[in-house]
Amino acid sequence: MRVIYAFIAGGLFGAGLFVSGMTDTVKVQGWLDVFGDWDPTLAFVMGGAIIPMAIAWALVPRRKPLVGGAFPTPPDPQVGRELIIGSTLFGAGWGLAGLCPGPAIASLSYGGAGHWIFAAAMLVGMAITPGLRGELDRRLARG
Amino acid sequence: MEQDWIWGLIGGLLIGTGGAVYLLANGRIMGASGIIGGLVDGSGRHHWRERGAFLVGVLLLPILLYPLYGEVDTHITQNWGVLISAGILVGVGTRVANGCTSGHGVCGISRFSLRGIVSTVFYILAGGLTVAVFRHLMGWI
Numbered sequence: 001m002r003v004i005y006a007f008i009a010g011g012l013f014g015a016g017l018f019v020s021g022m023t024d025t026v027k028v029q030g031w032l033d034v035f036g037d038w039d040p041t042l043a044f045v046m047g048g049a050i051i052p053m054a055i056a057w058a059l060v061p062r063r064k065p066l067v068g069g070a071f072p073t074p075p076d077p078q079v080g081r082e083l084i085i086g087s088t089l090f091g092a093g094w095g096l097a098g099l100c101p102g103p104a105i106a107s108l109s110y111g112g113a114g115h116w117i118f119a120a121a122m123l124v125g126m127a128i129t130p131g132l133r134g135e136l137d138r139r140l141a142r143g
Numbered sequence: 144m145e146q147d148w149i150w151g152l153i154g155g156l157l158i159g160t161g162g163a164v165y166l167l168a169n170g171r172i173m174g175a176s177g178i179i180g181g182l183v184d185g186s187g188r189h190h191w192r193e194r195g196a197f198l199v200g201v202l203l204l205p206i207l208l209y210p211l212y213g214e215v216d217t218h219i220t221q222n223w224g225v226l227i228s229a230g231i232l233v234g235v236g237t238r239v240a241n242g243c244t245s246g247h248g249v250c251g252i253s254r255f256s257l258r259g260i261v262s263t264v265f266y267i268l269a270g271g272l273t274v275a276v277f278r279h280l281m282g283w284i
Contacts, residue, residue, distance in 0.1 A: 003196040005168035010200025012161030013173065013245070018205040018215075020154020021147060026218040032270040035279055041151040046248060048155020049162065053253035056163035065170030072172050075256035086240025087247070087262040091269025093232025096225055096277060096284060098218075100244045101237055102175035104230075105198060107217055109206045114219035118230040125234020126176070126183040132235060 002067045014106045020045045023107035025098025032095050082133075162250055169193065174246020175201075176237035184238075220284060236266075 021027045022045055030039030060071050094100050097118055099107070104122055107115045165173040171193075178194045181187020187194055209215065220226060237243040240262055242251065247266075251259015277283045 006193040006196040009165035010197035014201035014204035016154040016157030044151035045155035048152040049159035049249040052159035057254040066168040087265035090236025091266030093229040095270035095273030097229030121230025122234040125231040126180040129238035
């Protein structure tokens with residue numbers, strides 16, 4: 001069942017990214033482009049997504065996941081250096097190409113070669129991160 | 144074009160419903176970068192079927208919806224240098240930050256997670272600054 005629910009969730013996610021236009025890099029960059037032709041669509045997507053998600057979080061305390069097990073632990077209040085550095089790097093890449101990880105996958109079937117190049121580079125980035133993190137930690141530890 | 148916000152809202156509701164299903168059914172946070180990254184670096188090996196099924200759904204639904212639209216232009220840049228640098232930045236950044244627009248943004252903000260909110264502020268600021276510099280100052284994108 002876990003696999004079926006995951007497929008349904010992924011399907012809703014993919015359909016939502018598609019119909020909202022979030023795989024269109026012009027819309028995403030348009031939202032970030034406050035000095036140009038600003039496009040508010042992304043704010044509606046975010047707002048629309050947060051509504052069902054907030055309802056889901058409100059239901060969490062009194063129940064268990066359908067497949068059993070436990071819900072995620074409450075949010076970690078710790079805002080560390082990695083969160084800031086990582087989010088900033090991610091934002092720079094997001095602005096450059098107008099794609100984040102979800103739309104990068106959703107657009108593979110119809111976006112053309114550029115999307116495959118972006119996705120391949122993203123996977124490489126993800127693959128090298130554990131090594132980069134280890135190196136960063138060693139440098140920070142040495143001061 | 145004036146209907147863009149309606150489709151944005153509808154799409155957003157679908158995305159949030161996907162996140163709600165993933166949470167209430169499987170007890171997990173729907174974060175695209177975590178689901179993909181866990182498969183890439185092996186940290187999510189034990190959940191590979193669930194992650195794989197999720198990604199198949201993400202890929203498949205646009206394929207099914209595409210014929211209804213006919214033509215969808217994603218306006219992706221053809222500049223390989225931009226694509227590769229952007230992809231690496233997104234891959235490394237989301238894994239270092241442990242989340243992206245879906246995990247920190249949608250799933251984090253909706254439970255008032257401080258980390259989710261701070262992350263979202265920083266990636267939006269960085270994205271805005273990047274577009275300002277590379278579009279308006281350099282004219283690259």
